[in-house]
Structures are given as structure tokens and as C-alpha cells.
Amino acid sequence: MAFKGITRDKIPAFEIVESRIKAISSNVTIADTGYDFDSAVYRFVLNGDQNRSADLDLSRDLLDDLRDNSTGPNSRYTFELTSKLNEKIREAVES
Numbered sequence: 001m002a003f004k005g006i007t008r009d010k011i012p013a014f015e016i017v018e019s020r021i022k023a024i025s026s027n028v029t030i031a032d033t034g035y036d037f038d039s040a041v042y043r044f045v046l047n048g049d050q051n052r053s054a055d056l057d058l059s060r061d062l063l064d065d066l067r068d069n070s071t072g073p074n075s076r077y078t079f080e081l082t083s084k085l086n087e088k089i090r091e092a093v094e095s
Helices: 014-024 060-068 076-094
Strands: 029-036 041-047 053-059
Touching: 014 029, 014 041, 014 053, 014 060, 014 076, 041 060, 041 076, 053 060, 053 076, 060 076
Parallel strands: none
Antiparallel strands: 029 041, 041 053
16 A cells, blocks of 8 residues: 555545544554555554554544444444454554
């Protein structure tokens, strides 16, 4: 995949991803972001303790769904989306 730098304001649901990262691991920050136009995948480069970094790759479909979700915070659909996001974040942070 060939990621090109992209500004945070161009990433769907950036604030949601950022808040979930902080909720899972408060010492992890987003250092950089990119987008691969061929695979429609966004990359979040995460930095944590002891200059450790990890790549969090999220599909455009997932981010669009998170952004466009109009159901309530307690709906099953919101729970499923958040669970998918949490799983991806944990995989990146724990690797």
C-alpha cells in the first residue's frame, strides 16, 4: 500500500477515532495520518510510551459508517461499529 499524507480534517470520523484511542490507552497519540487511494484505507500512525509506534489501518467504509451513524449511542448498530473500531485499535496498540 502506498499511503499519502492527509490532513485530519479530511478523515471521516477522525474525532471519534481519536477519542476511542484515548479511552483505550491515554498515553497513545496520533502522530501522523495517511490515505491509500487504491485500497481506500486510512492509516493512523500512533505513538506511545518509550517512542513506540504502531500503524492503525482503518477502511474508508468503517470510518464513513462511524461518521454517518445516526442511531443513538445505545443502539446495537453503534455498539457493533464501536466494537470493530476498538478491536482494530487494540490490535495496533498491543502489537
